[in-house]
Amino acid sequence: MADMNKSEKNMPQVGIVMGSDSDMPVMARAADVLEELGIPCEMAIISAHREPDVFFSYAKSAEEKGFKVIIAGAGMAAHLPGMCAAIFPMPVIGIPMHTSSLGGRDSLYSIVQMPSGIPVATVAINGGANAGLLAARILATSDPELLKRLKEYSVKMKEQVEAKDARLQTEGYRAYLEGMK
Structure with missing residues (x-):
C-alpha cells in the first residue's frame, strides 16, 4: 500500500482500493483530484476474490486509519465496492471499470444492485475523477x-x-x- 502523503498530521482521509493494477489509470484520476484539493489519500491493490483475508483486514482497519470515505474500483464481477460497504461503516464510492466483454455494464450492475442496508454510491464507468470529486464533497460537509x-x-x-x-x-x-x- 502506497501512502499519497505520509506525514502524521496529514493522515489519509480517503482510501482508494482497486482489485487489479489494470484499474490504476482510472483510480489515479480520483487520486489526482483529491491531491489537487489537498485531501490526503492512500492507494492499495487488493483482490476481494484472490486475497479475501487481506481485503477483510483492509476494510476492517479503514476506520481506525482515519478514512472517512473509500473509493473502490472493480471490473467484471465487481464485488470490491460492495464488500467494502458491508464492512466499512462510512461512505463507499464504487467505480465500475470498463470491461472488454460487456463494456463495463457487468461492473456497473454489480455495484449498483446492492441489497437494502448496504449502500454504495456509484459513478460512471471509468469515472475516477467524479469519484474523487464526490469524496471531496462528502468530506466538505464538515470542512x-x-x-x-x-x-x-x-x-x-x-x-x-x-x-x-x-x-x-x-x-x-x-x-x-x-x-x-
Whole structure:
C-alpha cells in the first residue's frame, strides 16, 4: 500500500482500493483530484476474490486509519465496492471499470444492485475523477476550508470551458480540431 502523503498530521482521509493494477489509470484520476484539493489519500491493490483475508483486514482497519470515505474500483464481477460497504461503516464510492466483454455494464450492475442496508454510491464507468470529486464533497460537509477549495475548483473548470469556447469562436472549428491533434 502506497501512502499519497505520509506525514502524521496529514493522515489519509480517503482510501482508494482497486482489485487489479489494470484499474490504476482510472483510480489515479480520483487520486489526482483529491491531491489537487489537498485531501490526503492512500492507494492499495487488493483482490476481494484472490486475497479475501487481506481485503477483510483492509476494510476492517479503514476506520481506525482515519478514512472517512473509500473509493473502490472493480471490473467484471465487481464485488470490491460492495464488500467494502458491508464492512466499512462510512461512505463507499464504487467505480465500475470498463470491461472488454460487456463494456463495463457487468461492473456497473454489480455495484449498483446492492441489497437494502448496504449502500454504495456509484459513478460512471471509468469515472475516477467524479469519484474523487464526490469524496471531496462528502468530506466538505464538515470542512469549510475544503468547501471553499471545491468552489474554487468549480470556477476553474468553468473558466477552462469558457477559454475553449473563446478559442473555438476565434479559430473556427477546423483549426480548433487541427490543434487538438
